[in-house]
Amino acid sequence: MPGADGAVELRVDGPAELGWLEEVHDALARLWQAAPEVPDLDRLRFETAVIEIATNVVRHTVPVGDGPVRASVLLRADPGRLAAELSDDGAPVRVDLDPDPVDDFAESGRGIALVLRAVDSLSLAREGDRNTWRLARHRSA
Amino acid sequence: MELTTDQREDAAVLHVQGRLTMAAAGELKAAVDREVAEGRTLVVVDLAGTAFLDSSGLGALVGGLRSARAAGGDLRIAGVGQQVRTVLELTTMDRVLRPYATVEDAVGAGR
Numbered sequence: 001m002p003g004a005d006g007a008v009e010l011r012v013d014g015p016a017e018l019g020w021l022e023e024v025h026d027a028l029a030r031l032w033q034a035a036p037e038v039p040d041l042d043r044l045r046f047e048t049a050v051i052e053i054a055t056n057v058v059r060h061t062v063p064v065g066d067g068p069v070r071a072s073v074l075l076r077a078d079p080g081r082l083a084a085e086l087s088d089d090g091a092p093v094r095v096d097l098d099p100d101p102v103d104d105f106a107e108s109g110r111g112i113a114l115v116l117r118a119v120d121s122l123s124l125a126r127e128g129d130r131n132t133w134r135l136a137r138h139r140s141a
Numbered sequence: 142m143e144l145t146t147d148q149r150e151d152a153a154v155l156h157v158q159g160r161l162t163m164a165a166a167g168e169l170k171a172a173v174d175r176e177v178a179e180g181r182t183l184v185v186v187d188l189a190g191t192a193f194l195d196s197s198g199l200g201a202l203v204g205g206l207r208s209a210r211a212a213g214g215d216l217r218i219a220g221v222g223q224q225v226r227t228v229l230e231l232t233t234m235d236r237v238l239r240p241y242a243t244v245e246d247a248v249g250a251g252r
Contacts, residue, residue, distance in 0.1 A: 018163075018164050021162075021163075021164070025160070025193070040223060044223055044224050044227045045227060045231070047193075047224070048195070048224065048227060048228060048231070051162070051193070051195055052195055052196060055162065055163050055195060055196075055197065058163070059163065104203075104234070104236070104237045105203060105206070105207055105237075106200075106203070107200040107201070107203050107204045107207075108196070108197075108200050110196045110199060110200070110232050110234075111195075111196040111197075113232065114196050114228065114231050114232050117231040117232075118227075118231055
């Protein structure tokens with residue numbers, strides 16, 4: 001909860017399944033309760049982006065050995081910035097972070113583009129034996 | 142997500158309560174396809190109770206739009222809240238799925 005520097009931090013660990021996604025939704029709700037000063041514009045965009053990436057982890061990550069993949073999300077609201085780190089112990093994933101636009105009538109392929117428009121930075125790296133996503137949005141004045 | 146359906150003569154109104162995300166996308170697409178197959182080719186998806194939309198849920202709406210148009214009808218969305226509007230705007234899909242203020246506006250907007 002709020003620290004001396006005005007930051008609020010929450011972590012949710014679990015198997016990368018639908019139940020974990022529910023917990024990420026709940027954690028975001030708790031984050032906004034603890035940081036009620038975050039403007040709607042920032043809250044909605046950050047939340048949309050975090051859920052897209054968490055969904056990507058659940059849908060596309062496969063276990064290295066016996067499953068399930070274990071995933072973790074760390075959410076942080078600083079006075080100037082919203083940030084999330086999502087990591088998992090699954091096999092290395094490769095995701096195109098500069099996707100081509102899809103047709104208006106395509107039923108998939110919009111997730112990463114949506115995230116890129118919703119936040120200021122997005123990265124994916126293999127750190128040790130974990131896929132690690134980081135995203136951040138500077139708060140509107 | 143909780144899905145309830147009002148069937149009218151040649152239109153169906155699907156009310157989506159809760160989150161329209163990966164876990165619910167298949168159910169919504171199947172429901173739209175069912176209505177279209179039964180001849181209710183004007184499908185209005187009421188999103189007034191939809192707290193959250195992700196790209197999978199958006200994909201289901203686009204899939205439903207394709208089904209309805211292929212049958213000579215249309216899929217329209219109504220009552221969108223702030224988060225749904227954010228997703229539509231950031232993906233520029235509000236050009237394709239133009240939000241109507243209310244279900245009645247969407248039903249009454251002509252074919």
